[in-house]
Amino acid sequence: MQMTRNLAIVAAAGLLGLACQARATPQGFLETVHRHVTLASMSPDNGDLNPYAVVVAPVSAGKIQKDDVLVDNFNNISNLQGTGTTIVDFNPTTKQTTLFAQIPQKLAQCPGGVGLTTAMTMLKSGWVIVGSTPSTDGTTATKGDGCVLVLDPNGKLVATWSGPTINDPWGNMAVIDNGSTATLFISMAGFGIPGPDVLDPATHYPVTVRKATVLRLELSIPDGQPPKLLSQTIVGDGFAQRADRDNFLFGPTGLALDEAGTLYVTDGLDNVITAIPDAISRTTSAGTGKVVTHDELLAWPLAMAWAPDGHLLVCNGKNGQVVEVDPATGKQIYGQWIDSDQAQSPPGNGDLFGLAMSPDGASFYYVEDDMNTLVKAAK
Helix, strand or coil: CHHHHHHHHHHHHHHHHHHHHHHHCCCCCHHHCCEEEEEEECCCCCCCEEEEEEEECCCCECCECCCCEEEEEEECCCCCECCCCEEEEECCCCCCEEEEEECCCCCCCCCCCCCEEEEEEECCCCCEEEEECCCCCCCHHHCCCCEEEEECCCCCEEEEECECCECCECCCCEEEECCCEEEEEEEECCCCCCCCCCECCCCCCECEEEEEEEEEEEEECCCCCCCEEEEEEEEEEEEEEEEECCCEEECCCCEEECCCCCEEEEECCCCEEEEECCCCCCCCCCCCCEEEEECCCCCCEEEEEECCCCCEEEEECCCCEEEEECCCCCCEEEEEECCCCCCCCCCCCCCEEEEEECCCCCCEEEEECCCCEEEEEEC
C-alpha cells in the first residue's frame, strides 16, 4: 500500500512538472524578450523631435553602414507636428549617432512642404525613400498633400513624387526589393481630412473620413540612377482617418506583407488588423480587406513588423504595449509593456510609433516619442 501511494505521489509530481514546463514554454517571440536598452537620442542638432520611422539598413552605401538604424523626425524644435525634416543614423557597432539627411522645410515640388513620417525604407540599391505629411501650424488645418521623397545614400534629395493618388504618406512601408526593381506599399491618410476643430456632432470628436488608401508603387532602378516610378495601384481603400490635435491624424499605419502576397494593415480608429489578398498582383481595390483580429489587446494599433516565428508585432498608440498576433488564426498571443511612462494616461499613451526587427531576428528596435530615443528590445 505504501509503495502504491509513493508511486501515485511521484506520478502526480511528474504531471505537475510537465504542466509547469508547458506553462513556461513561450507562446511566441515577445515572451522571450526581457531587456530594453536605450541606445541614443534621435534629436539632432537642429532640435527636431518626435521620432517616427525605424528602418534597418540592408546594405552599406554612401554614409550608411549595413545594419545601421535610420530614424526620422516628424516635429521641429517648436514641437509642431508635420514640420520635422531630419533623418538620423545610429550605428549599433560604434554606438555613434550622425545626421544622415536634413531636407528643406519648404520644398516647392512637395505640396505643403516637409514633415517626415513613418513611411520610410532603404533599398538594396542604397536609395532611401521617405514620405512627407506636412503642416505649417502643427495641425491638419494647414496640412498639405505631401509627397514621397527619394534620397541618395549620402542624404541628397534626388527625386520627389506627388500627384492625385499621393496624399499624406503615413504608415510604415511594406517592400519587395529585387535590386533592379522594387514594389512599395504605402498608406495614404490625408484625403479630405479637415482641421481638428471640425467636430462630429454625434461624437464630439473630429470628423472621421473613410477615404484612406493603401497604394502600391512599382519602381524600376536603373544602375547608378535614382528609382523611377512606373505605376501606381490602389489596393485598399475606405480606411478610417481623422484629425487629432495631440496625434496630428489617425489613419492606417502598419503594413506587413507575407510570402503569399497578403498585405496586413492596421486601422487604429477601428482598432483592427485587416488582410488584403493578392496585394502584389491585384489590379483593383480590396476595400478594407478581411478582418484578422480586433480589440482585445489592441489599442490604436500602429506600426507592424514580422517576428521570426511568423507572427506580427504591433505597436499600440493608445498605451505603451506591443502586441504579438498570429495572422493565420487572428489570435492575440501576448502583450508586453515596452513604455510604461506614468506621465501619460494610459501609461505610454502616444509614445510608440516605429518598429523594426534586428537583422538576426533576435531583437527589435523601437522609438519612444516621449523621450525622443531609440530603444532595443532583446532576450
